[in-house]
Amino acid sequence: MKIVIIGGGAGGLSTASNIRKLDKEAKITVITRDENIAYSPCAIPYVLSGQVDQFQDIIMHQPEDYLERDIKIITRAEVFEVSNTENTLKYRLLESDSDSSQELDYDYLVIATGGAPFTPPIEGTGLEGVFKIRTIGDGETIKKWAKRSQKVVVVGAGLIGLEMAYGLKKMGLDVTVNEMLPQIVPRSLDPSMARIVQKYLESLGIKVILGRAMEKITGQTQVEGVVYEDEVLSANMIIMATGVRPETKLAKMAGCELGRWAVKVNEQMQTSVPNIYAVGDCVEVTDAITGQPTQSPLGSTAVRQAKIAARNIVGKTSNFKPVLNAMVSKIGELEFGSVGLTESTAVHNGLEVICGKSRALTKARYYPGAKRIDVLMVCDLKGRIVGCQIIAKERVAERVDTMALAIAKNVTCQELASTEFSYAPPVSMVIDPIILAAENACEKLKNSQH
Amino acid sequence: MKIVIIGGGAGGLSTASNIRKLDKEAKITVITRDENIAYSPCAIPYVLSGQVDQFQDIIMHQPEDYLERDIKIITRAEVFEVSNTENTLKYRLLESDSDSSQELDYDYLVIATGGAPFTPPIEGTGLEGVFKIRTIGDGETIKKWAKRSQKVVVVGAGLIGLEMAYGLKKMGLDVTVNEMLPQIVPRSLDPSMARIVQKYLESLGIKVILGRAMEKITGQTQVEGVVYEDEVLSANMIIMATGVRPETKLAKMAGCELGRWAVKVNEQMQTSVPNIYAVGDCVEVTDAITGQPTQSPLGSTAVRQAKIAARNIVGKTSNFKPVLNAMVSKIGELEFGSVGLTESTAVHNGLEVICGKSRALTKARYYPGAKRIDVLMVCDLKGRIVGCQIIAKERVAERVDTMALAIAKNVTCQELASTEFSYAPPVSMVIDPIILAAENACEKLKNSQH
Structure with missing residues (x-):
């Protein structure tokens, strides 16, 4: 064969x-x-x-x-x-x-x-200093160019855009991320969660420009800047992270x-x-x-x-199942992940949903080094969980996996709220932040039914 | 009311x-x-x-x-x-x-x-320097006594026993853990997994004596030692971690x-x-x-x-469901957890089982700081997962929770092997160690059916 x-x-x-x-x-x-x-x-x-x-x-x-x-x-x-x-x-x-x-x-x-990589049809994308990212070759070229650059604009605030922004910031560049939509990570995070990630990026000195599309990239042979309706940003480097x-x-x-x-x-x-x-x-x-x-x-x-x-x-039967797009990213110290639908996507698909939320800690309150953790759980009006977003400086990925399994198995927030989780002070809270979000979802469901 | x-x-x-x-x-x-x-x-x-x-x-x-x-x-x-x-x-x-x-x-x-705390009926448990652990008062007394002791024998190698052994080792004592059964953590880990934890304890300088029950504790008013059939260990402190x-x-x-x-x-x-x-x-x-x-x-x-x-x-109906005893512990850097039945307990309960195993990493192979992770998944002969044990220096607790949900929802190893997990190089492998263990369980099931 x-x-x-x-x-x-x-x-x-x-x-x-x-x-x-x-x-x-x-x-x-x-x-x-x-x-x-x-x-x-x-x-x-x-x-x-x-x-x-x-x-x-x-x-x-x-x-x-x-x-x-x-x-x-x-x-x-x-x-x-x-x-x-x-x-x-x-x-x-x-x-x-x-x-x-x-x-x-x-x-x-x-x-x-x-x-x-998709490049939007605007003027100047062919100039030297405008990069896409797909291959190691692209990475090597960007690294070389970055070493002699000061200001970079990353266009697109999806995962790759943000991860590149962080990498270039760590290389010492002045970094601005520009997203056309009014929030970062629009595919995977709802606005309230996106703001947490944005604040973290800003705390690292990365500038974030939202809700504005650039009109063109200027320069003779090399990039000199990007032009908005009412502003010009100088830049000697542009990363086009505008999707694939x-x-x-x-x-x-x-x-x-x-x-x-x-x-x-x-x-x-x-x-x-x-x-x-x-x-x-x-x-x-x-x-x-x-x-x-x-x-x-x-x-x-x-x-x-x-x-x-x-x-x-080879002649064995196996089926690929529908996806929940479980994803996770780590930028600097911050991990964030998402699985299933965001509230926005759910609404866009005609679903009526409520969001259970929790803000808690990754360890027992008294245990040194406990980090803040935020959970947003999207449920339909029967309580079926259709999506979940999690942000913290540790232990996000596996919680996303737990939620991926919960969603795949049609678990409701009512059921999840009474689910058994493991506990030890150095690694978790006695009531897991996921459970707290499920409990909050249950309350909101009850209120929505009155 | x-x-x-x-x-x-x-x-x-x-x-x-x-x-x-x-x-x-x-x-x-x-x-x-x-x-x-x-x-x-x-x-x-x-x-x-x-x-x-x-x-x-x-x-x-x-x-x-x-x-x-x-x-x-x-x-x-x-x-x-x-x-x-x-x-x-x-x-x-x-x-x-x-x-x-x-x-x-x-x-x-x-x-x-x-x-x-249960104290076994042996001679000498009433001597000064013999402690149980249940309250903060017990903890305070132990800490004071430990400060002027050199050698301690911890009796019982369950979670509390091991955690106490580590605490006392960190205080500078010469620590021996004695377990009557032939392995540590007998309730939650199977022998092959228990050995990983035991090796870690030994690497920290904690001595482990297995498969021997002490016959009595010696001393006039204060503890002087413990007596075995063929050996006497001197000790100025005994922790009875012999269950509750x-x-x-x-x-x-x-x-x-x-x-x-x-x-x-x-x-x-x-x-x-x-x-x-x-x-x-x-x-x-x-x-x-x-x-x-x-x-x-x-x-x-x-x-x-x-x-x-x-x-x-207060008049609302709610039911407590049967338990899987999801547990996790962290001793020093090592996290270990377990949920459902061990292979031993399953067999003891008349179940025929196979064990899927994986040894992998907690991050992408090339990402600095990736830690070894071991998974043991117990499945019945139809593939239904009935238990899981996980050991690594990070990210164990949430994986135990994922498995708790999997077991609660009657997920089989076949189903889990094709389940969606999140991935990013700094936080996971592209195929999660849990999936690898599920795949290994599927193979063993196939072999057991021939």
Whole structure:
């Protein structure tokens, strides 16, 4: 069985590894445009901040490591033609001078082409000093440029934008984050929670400009500033963290049906072309709460999808379930995470909801080093939990996971309020902040019913 | 409505506070033998270790704080008679010279008498230098004595025993822990996990003697040593951490039915006497997996029971559910926790089980400061998770809580293996150690079926 995988990120390589675990004989080839494989793009900001020493550290494997498991990796290669009638594809090496293209045939094709940074159509994005972030190469270029810059504007206050802002601040730059919407992290946090993160960023000296879109970037050859309706900010560096769009070109060329956001797949991660599968940022998934198609551009999602795709390709059945988009980020000392719908998204989807809130501590009150923790729990009017956001300087990620499981199992706030949690003074409060938020949600529900 | 509560620990005082929240008029009186109230007995070892400054810090409230909420607290008072026909009780003040007893009548009585340290019937336990641990008074006496001691033997390697051993080691003593059974933490950990904790203790210089029961304690007026079949250990201090027995005397006197282990209560925390409720370490509860009566001597359990008792007393219905005994402890840097059944307890209860295991990291491999984490997941032969144990130097408690919810919701290892978890390099691995243990359990299940 010949399997060709396009894409050397988490989705592509996990698919390769998972197939190999299940099938020792399959011929597996991975083609990627990148020169590096098996690295963690979400770790790029941590190299800038110095929390991780160097870019080399975030590369988990080299092509040779895969060769040992009989997985062939072709780097710096671009696929430019896919034929689903012939079951062949053509690629060319990006560094090669000659135009000699090469051909591969496959029994199964896996499209794991990920996403490409989206650049808004404004003037000046082509100037020197304007950067996107996707690959280690991007990270290296940014780091070099940052070393001789003073002022940077990060455009977009999603996770990557904020993590980059922190990294550049730690490098000593004067950092401004500019978000078009009236709050930071609009996809994952509601305004009251977003403000907590914003205050923390501001306490580190990062400036935050909300609710304003820049009109253009100025400069001759190099960036000199950004222009707003009523203000000009000087800057010698711009980071465009304005989102990522699924790379669907090859899937389309291969005849795979596209959905509302990206490549359409069934629960087996199979596209509309039976022997073509797709995983990772280039596919769309189903939202577990709304039932609507959505995106889940997370490494953890890609890895889970890869496992499902691999199992189905080797003839075992496994289904990928609708997602809750459980996410977590750590900026400096602050961890924040979210799972399910925010209040805003819930309302946008026509749900009537209430929000249970708690502000408590991560340890017993008297135990030294206890940190403040904030929880916001979104519940529908029957009490079913549909989302949760958590912020603290420790122990957020696992609480998000607990809530992911609670939401997946349709737990109500009433039920959660009487759920058993572990307790010891150095690691928790006798009533967990999650329980307190669930209790608060129960009270609000009662009030909303009167 | 007159409510009298016997016991000033977590169970008794939480019941008082919860009743007050629901009923502004009720006359609430709490009687306790202790001179302090509202403190965290599980924090006593942390004062010895110096992690918490002083005993005063672990007292959360003074009697006056309760008086402000119109809850009357009578300290250093012993109830010596309860009449369930008259609905009255008699108590005397322990410090009073005169023998004048006082009487109180009640509409509802709440028994929250907790447990008393159990002392095995061996020679020498009455010598000076032999201590039990239950109250702050015990903690203060131990701390004073420890300051002029060199060698201590802690008898019993449950949580309190180990936490005390660590505290005394931090005070500079030569510490030996002696457990009669062949492993430490026998109630909550299986042998392979217990060994990890034991190795950590030994790395701190704490000696561990397993599988041997001492025969007597020697000394004239003060402790001089402990005697085993084939060895004598010298010691100027002995801590008896040999377990706690429910204090059921008053309940019995009041005519409440006792169960196998302690006071019997229904789901409303009501005893066999309709207007007498009981909460905390003095009651027995139902094990969620086996359906058998069991004990749950945990502060978190007492607090949850108090809420249920309070609601039922004021006429709202609420049920206390069977327990999983989710627990966590932190000794030095090491956190370990457990929920549900251990493999040993499962087998003892006639369950056929397999154990999924993982040894992984608490952060991405390349992220500095990643700690080793060990997970043991006990599943029945259909894959239903019945227990889980976790050990690491960070982020254990919340994972125990996730597993508590998983077990409560009858999640199987197959289902958990495809569950969504959050991921960011500084706080987790892209595949959580819990998922890895679930995957390992799935493999073992498959093998067990061939």
